[in-house]
Amino acid sequence: MPDVEGGASVRSQGHDSVNRYSDALRVFRERVSSKVTKIRELPTGRVSTAFDGGDASYDNPVIIDMVPEEDSVPQTSVLPTSNDTEYDDLISQAEEWKQRHCDANLHEVCFTTTRFIAGLFDEQGGMLNMDHMGIRLFVPPGAIEGEAKLIYMYIAKDLQYMPSIDLTQARVGPTIFCGPQGIGFLERVILSYEHCANIDDASTKLVPMFTSSRPNENLDYKSLDEEEDVLVIKRRGRCSILISHFTGFSSIATSTSPDLPAEIYMNLVVYSSLVQATATRMILRLYFVHKTADAIQMVACEEESINGVKRTPFTTWSFKTNLDATSLLEIENNWTTRNPKLTIPADTLRENLYVTKSYMLLKRDTIIENSLVGSVHVTQAGQSDDLKETLHILAQENEDKMIKRKAIPMRSSVLLKQPLRRTLKELLDPDGLVDWRMFAHELELDDMIPKLEKQKHGSPTYELLNTWEATRSRNDAEDWLHLQQIFEKIGRKDAVTEILKAKSEMNYVELDCSKK
Structure with missing residues (x-):
């Protein structure tokens, strides 16, 4: 997140809050004074997983929009910078891990990071589980013959690795590269992942896609529906594809009619900076997140890296891909904001896995109690109903609402022998x-x-x-x-x-x- 939100406001808790935010705002003004959009990467924290091998890397760069008013907070949308070597580096690490564990129990160990998992598979098969991202890769018994093979999945976060879309389409699921690229199987393997397309809507079609290219090559995506040797199972919120060889996979939602927009499901959630008892300013961050576990996980990593505090539950919202969205913040008691109404362009919501909009809140000097009561309204043009989230924030609630990581990627055995x-x-x-x-x-x-x-x-x-x-x-x-x-x-x-x-x-x- 930008410095004004995540840098000085969280990591310099011992300094006076007013000076802290003043310094952060000064730094931010210097960055945008040239009227050029800049990118800042958050510091990378590395946390070892509970399974053998690998580190979890939580680096989530974001793009900063220019801020016209002096005290406005930068509005952010996800646009990660490219890392052309990450995929190959992770494969090299997995290969080294394989050499160290070739004599281990194949069905109990795996090499894993936040967006990568690898395991050894033989004729008994097994499963790679990334349940924290809603993704599974099942290798059935008999699919592999001969010596054990290293099988892996890589979840891309860079937009350049995802399918290109037009005005009638939207990205609706993770982009997954399975490897080794091109490897074939005696039985179809199954890749299962979540999507957020509203396939119950007559105007919306889910289109699973594949590319034969590697992440660091020019990617040309094609529809899996046109492939004869692939079986695709499309269900509400989940897509499973039965494939005989590995490549890269993703999904988009497209409109079935030029006159009707596609419809996708998004989650809305509000986070904030830590609120100290003497705080006079607060940052509220409103996330528009795909209703998929992989997108939600990326938001959790983003907030964890800046000590964010979750203020509302994830609430599902149906979004029409041709309409801008508007968020309105209403404060009922002792806080104020200069820009309560924010607009989120439709193309930004269609193209990104999640988008952030931020509010800078100022506390009235005459108020002693450090609490906030308010609500966030979200609407789309032409829709009579809106979504409302109520906010009740107290300084002492910070500790209870800190982000807690749960599921860990793992390798599991086949149940049916x-x-x-x-x-x-x-x-x-x-x-x-x-x-x-x-x-x-x-x-x-x-x-x-x-x-x-x-x-x-x-x-x-x-x-x-x-x-x-x-x-x-x-x-x-x-x-x-x-x-x-x-x-x-x-x-x-x-x-x-x-x-x-x-x-x-x-x-x-x-x-x-x-x-x-």
Whole structure:
């Protein structure tokens, strides 16, 4: 964030608050006096993860808009600077990690940073989980043959690595590079990630995309819908793609009609600078964030790096991609702001994973109590309804509302082992009254049935089991029960018997291992 918000206001808490902000504003005026937009990178903090290998890097540069009035706060939108070597550097580190862990238990270790994860995979398969970003990569049993291979995912944050869009489109999901680039598999692997396109809206179409280029090359994205060897599952808030080789992937939302805009979901949340008991100024930052875990995670990293304090929950808002948005701050008691109304251009919201707008608040000298009561209203032109968030801020609440990091990327094993998969394939693949098609129906994958019927190679049952496993809850007991109930519902007692048998054998093995 700009110096006026995150630098002096947070890190110099021992100085007088008025002098602190005066110094910050002076620095900022010097930066914008030339009328040229400048970029400032935040200091990089490095935190080791709980898993073997890697550091988490929380560097989040932002672009600063010029500020016409003396006491206005810079308005910011996400436009990270390019780092052409980051991708290759992380791969090199992962390769070195591989050499150190070639004799380790493949299913328990991984190399991970905030936006990169790598693990070793053999014929048993497994999953790379970046649940803090809503992303999973599932490698089914039998997809890899021969010696263990290093498999990895890289989540790009630079706009230059993302698909280009026009006025009828919007970016709606993470940009993910899977590697090694071009590697093929004997069975389709599944990449599953979140998106924020409102696919329930008739004017909005979700378009998953791919590029054969690496992040540091010229990127040419194409629609995955046009690829014959790829299966795409589009659901509300999540997209899963079944692929036979690795490349780069992303998603956009596009309008189905020139007269109607596409619609996406965004989260709105308010953060602030730390508020001391003697503070006379405060920064409120309003974030417009894609309703996807990866975008929310980037905001959390941004605020954590400047000791930001979360003031409201994440609230979902439906955004039409052709209309500017307006935010209005109303203060009810002892604080004032010079510019309560801010405009967020539609193209900025369409192009960025998140956008920040900031308010500078001044405290009246005659007020002793250090609290703030107010509300933030957000509207789009032509919409009668607006979104309102109420603010109740006290200085003593700072500690409780500090950002806390939770989920960590990890490598996990396959739940359904190969023997059970083969048995279920033998039971369900042959055509019958209750075959794999009924299984697909219970998984709400009816749209996959025609595609699976046309494929000349591979097992429809395998594809369905892989899809189920790639998106399961990862609570093993609940997932076993869920699968059992599906086959009970369609009357396949033979499949239920095999599932209970496999579950019993797995529990016995786990119990035996725990005794050792």
